[in-house]
Amino acid sequence: MRITADRTRCEGHGMCEALAPNLFRVGDDGIVEPSTADSDESNHDLLRLAVDSCPVEALRLT
Template identity: 65%
Template sequence: MKIFADRAVCEGHGMCEALAPDVFRVGDDGIVVPLADPVSASGRALIELAVDSCPVQALRLG
């Protein structure tokens, strides 16, 4: 599974980073960067929670 981050939509709220700091990082520019890709099956539930928690829906899984 791959993580897609829409950098044009991201507002840097950091919900994803707060839930999964090993997978997401909000950079100095205030935009999210996925750190771990592809996502393993064992980490899927946490990643799905982080994606679903994005207030602007800037993240998706593929």
């Protein structure tokens, strides 16, 4: 499973980082960076929650 963040859509709300701080980080520029591009199945539910919680739909799982 691959995590992608659309840096042009991200507004730095930080919902993803609040829900999964080990998987996402909002940088000093206010834009999200996934901690890793790939994740294993054990994080699937948490990643789905973070993606679904993004108010500007900047996150995708592929």
